Amino acid sequence: MPSAKQIPAYDAEAIETKWQRIWEETGLFKTEEDPAKPKRYVLEMFPYPSGDLHMGHARNYAMGDAMARQARMQGFDVLHPMGFDAFGLPAENAAIKHDTQPRTWTEKNMATSLATMRRMGFSYDFDRLVRTCDPSYYRWEQWLFLKMWEKGLVTRRTSPVNWCPSCKTVLANEQVVDGVCWRCESVPERRELEQWYLKITDYAQELLDGLDELTGWPDRVKQMQRNWIGRSEGANITFALADEAGKPTEETFTVFTTRPDTLFGATFFLLSPEYPGLFDIVAPEEAEDVKALCELAARTSAFERQATEREKHGAFTGRYAVNPVNGRLLPVWVADYVLTDYGTGAVMGVPSGDERDFQFARKYDLPIPPVVVGEDDPLYAELKDERELKVMDVPWEHAMAAEGRLVQSGPFTGLVGGHGSEAVSAIIAWLSERGLGEAKVEWRLRDWLISRQRYWGTPIPAIHCPTCGIVPVPEEDLPVVLPDALDLASGETLAECPEFYETTCPVCGGPARRETDTMDTFCDSSWYYLRYCDPHNDEAPFSKEAAARWMPVDNYIGGIEHAILHLLYSRFFSRVLRDLGMVEFSEPFTNLLCQGMVKDEHGDVMSKSKGNVVAPASVIGPYGADTMRMAVLFVAPPVKDFDWDPKAVAGCNRFIKRVWRLVFELAGEGFEAEHGEISPEELAGADAELNHALHSLGLRCTRDFERAQYNTAISAMMELANAATSYLAAVGEGERNAALMALVARDLVAILAPICPFVAEELYHEALGFTTSIYDEPWPVFDEAQAATEQVEIAVQLKGKVRARITVPRDLAKEELEERAIAAVADRIAGLTIRKVITVPGRLVNIVAS
RNA sequence: GCCCGAGUGGCGGAAUGGCAGACGCGGCGGUCUCAAAAACCGCUGACCGCAAGGUCGUGUGAGUUCGACUCUCACCUCGGGCACCA
Numbered sequence: 001m002p003s004a005k006q007i008p009a010y011d012a013e014a015i016e017t018k019w020q021r022i023w024e025e026t027g028l029f030k031t032e033e034d035p036a037k038p039k040r041y042v043l044e045m046f047p048y049p050s051g052d053l054h055m056g057h058a059r060n061y062a063m064g065d066a067m068a069r070q071a072r073m074q075g076f077d078v079l080h081p082m083g084f085d086a087f088g089l090p091a092e093n094a095a096i097k098h099d100t101q102p103r104t105w106t107e108k109n110m111a112t113s114l115a116t117m118r119r120m121g122f123s124y125d126f127d128r129l130v131r132t133c134d135p136s137y138y139r140w141e142q143w144l145f146l147k148m149w150e151k152g153l154v155t156r157r158t159s160p161v162n163w164c165p166s167c168k169t170v171l172a173n174e175q176v177v178d179g180v181c182w183r184c185e186s187v188p189e190r191r192e193l194e195q196w197y198l199k200i201t202d203y204a205q206e207l208l209d210g211l212d213e214l215t216g217w218p219d220r221v222k223q224m225q226r227n228w229i230g231r232s233e234g235a236n237i238t239f240a241l242a243d244e245a246g247k248p249t250e251e252t253f254t255v256f257t258t259r260p261d262t263l264f265g266a267t268f269f270l271l272s273p274e275y276p277g278l279f280d281i282v283a284p285e286e287a288e289d290v291k292a293l294c295e296l297a298a299r300t301s302a303f304e305r306q307a308t309e310r311e312k313h314g315a316f317t318g319r320y321a322v323n324p325v326n327g328r329l330l331p332v333w334v335a336d337y338v339l340t341d342y343g344t345g346a347v348m349g350v351p352s353g354d355e356r357d358f359q360f361a362r363k364y365d366l367p368i369p370p371v372v373v374g375e376d377d378p379l380y381a382e383l384k385d386e387r388e389l390k391v392m393d394v395p396w397e398h399a400m401a402a403e404g405r406l407v408q409s410g411p412f413t414g415l416v417g418g419h420g421s422e423a424v425s426a427i428i429a430w431l432s433e434r435g436l437g438e439a440k441v442e443w444r445l446r447d448w449l450i451s452r453q454r455y456w457g458t459p460i461p462a463i464h465c466p467t468c469g470i471v472p473v474p475e476e477d478l479p480v481v482l483p484d485a486l487d488l489a490s491g492e493t494l495a496e497c498p499e500f501y502e503t504t505c506p507v508c509g510g511p512a513r514r515e516t517d518t519m520d521t522f523c524d525s526s527w528y529y530l531r532y533c534d535p536h537n538d539e540a541p542f543s544k545e546a547a548a549r550w551m552p553v554d555n556y557i558g559g560i561e562h563a564i565l566h567l568l569y570s571r572f573f574s575r576v577l578r579d580l581g582m583v584e585f586s587e588p589f590t591n592l593l594c595q596g597m598v599k600d601e602h603g604d605v606m607s608k609s610k611g612n613v614v615a616p617a618s619v620i621g622p623y624g625a626d627t628m629r630m631a632v633l634f635v636a637p638p639v640k641d642f643d644w645d646p647k648a649v650a651g652c653n654r655f656i657k658r659v660w661r662l663v664f665e666l667a668g669e670g671f672e673a674e675h676g677e678i679s680p681e682e683l684a685g686a687d688a689e690l691n692h693a694l695h696s697l698g699l700r701c702t703r704d705f706e707r708a709q710y711n712t713a714i715s716a717m718m719e720l721a722n723a724a725t726s727y728l729a730a731v732g733e734g735e736r737n738a739a740l741m742a743l744v745a746r747d748l749v750a751i752l753a754p755i756c757p758f759v760a761e762e763l764y765h766e767a768l769g770f771t772t773s774i775y776d777e778p779w780p781v782f783d784e785a786q787a788a789t790e791q792v793e794i795a796v797q798l799k800g801k802v803r804a805r806i807t808v809p810r811d812l813a814k815e816e817l818e819e820r821a822i823a824a825v826a827d828r829i830a831g832l833t834i835r836k837v838i839t840v841p842g843r844l845v846n847i848v849a850s
Numbered sequence: 851g852c853c854c855g856a857g858u859g860g861c862g863g864a865a866u867g868g869c870a871g872a873c874g875c876g877g878c879g880g881u882c883u884c885a886a887a888a889a890c891c892g893c894u895g896a897c898c899g900c901a902a903g904g905u906c907g908u909g910u911g912a913g914u915u916c917g918a919c920u921c922u923c924a925c926c927u928c929g930g931g932c933a934c935c936a
Contacts, residue, residue, distance in 0.1 A: 715873035795869040800917035
């Protein structure tokens, strides 16, 4: 018999401190490395240690921890590691500001963040902590760089780059967001610099194709990567420069176009202001104009120059190109809207087929002959019959159809044009036969610029020798250690630190200079997930066996802001490592969950400058970590943004306190003392109802865990608590089924455990009387058969509208069910003929009568 | 301009083509209390009705279906990605 046992008060802080200590002492969350168990690799994106963790981290890690803890209970060998993305510019800037060292600042922040992680009860295996600023880590990054170099994936070249004047370093293409530096929002300058690149473009097609296999990734992210990679199919077409007499010379230009079908509509020819050898072809009398235009382009920022609304500027070169398809002479112009680093830097001007060319033609009064007429054009019908129109007969107002039939296009007139159309193939074939062009694919993706002119990063392992050129640092000399104690506050850089850069050439032994650029921090985060598999290896970045055991990551969780940068770079690194024979897979992350942002009460992004940041500590203090964890998971589905709501937090705290009392009440003298055989078929009334609730809600909750829908998993727990509360209210103390109550109590605690670990562990011990950890308890088994009730409510519909509800035995025969349903609505269908009866067993009967 | 998402009560949000609004917040009423807080119980989409009950209702309009928040088409609004990329 359950006794009137005194229920202790719920003291979150005491409980949480206690279990945090015990879990650490017993090493409960060390990775087991038990090959008999199936593996599960649960990973949250590691933080940049810029201070303490914020709400976004708390939400991210609460999800990962729920996943890892549940997987463990389900019998998986779980790898759930954590680390720090510890190199980066904010540390250096903070060090300059406070006259300290980046390492000191970073160490302090890592310690603070670690304390918060422990306080939150995240079940990380801290023995595997990885910090990218440790030589034991970046040594292997330098090693990987050397391997890539050997493979020909590292290049050093001079090209126009984005230089951030405030960060005093170059930026990767991906790091210029909306025309400004992703970090400090200053406008980058365009500079011609020699820099280090990784040839990610070698993998462009594969990175694009691989997206189709990633069924566990959100479509949104895959779409963003597709946009970023930007594959365009078209053709390269050769145009010859004309001589004085208008005859083709030996000098040619190649243009890339996605619309070769509009070739007959070309009326001018364009070169970019940076086109190599431009001034060799400019006619002397036009040189001044062209020069002015090039200077204007050089003065304009890259972002401004690429703004869609910007007015186009051009200058005539005084020369003509020959359209290979009809011999027409096209004036060659220089235009500032032509990009130098996409395609060939030369473009054919088709004003009727391209909005930009159209604007240009209107401004400089160039002809605009239509070549594609759309279906809705009045000319279209005429065209289908005649198949030919006189050149220049059609006014320019008919321009700008993306798809339609070709006009004024010689032998191709009448063909269907548009992207990937028959006209495109026909013209490419025609050009190919004559050696004037070929099909070509272009990419928006550029090679990854990885060198940074900053101190706090992984040194690039290269040496500049006056005799031998640029040579790699020999493997045995790794790591190239980043020196401590530069006087950053006075502006000292690696390039001014002879202790660092003075060295000898590994080839000739002569005096040489060490490379003083460091690597982009995104290199650090492109392979850290592999290091976790084998974090203490000092022979290799990781062993093949360890990678084979744990990779790929089964569940990767992090913010959408990494959709392009980090997630694309990591996919690239994985493929390189595969081609180096170090791993067997191509895709590093099987399932990806991008959690939404936590915003403030008014829907604004939390930021220090706005002063609207809610610190995790402000919730953990008054309510405890369990409440904090539940709140960030309950308020919204994982992928959605949510606005921080203190009321919702209080609601979660109320629920935890309710469960606390409820479990003590249900558990009686403890699980062992109370539990006994329960024969489901003998349960009746309230007992049967409670048992049904346990199994149906347990199933729902389990399924919601599996699809990472924590908000609905929690509501299933709440419903189970409600069912148990109703049971206690409805059944007198002497009538209660103690065994059933003990079972409900144990299972409720078990399903709560992944989300609220502290209170679950405490209840498991103190209310239910267990002595082992709840994380050694298997996930409860819920039974489909017991989830079903004997009586079911059936909706009776008339033509799809619910008109009555009847309660019948679950296994009632179809005929009888329909009979009863018809009887229930007899007065409504009196005088009508029943045309059809649709029955969905256990749910509804729909009667169609007229 | 191109490409993705998303529109459901006062709010956050639930619903394998089958009883819309689970669960929570808030609100209203009650129990307990000298009182308040806490806790607990009940009600809570809109409109009509004393009530039984009825009508309407998932951004708008059409369609498919016995039946549509769910599928199809068009449109509106919001959010996101790409963008002088030829």
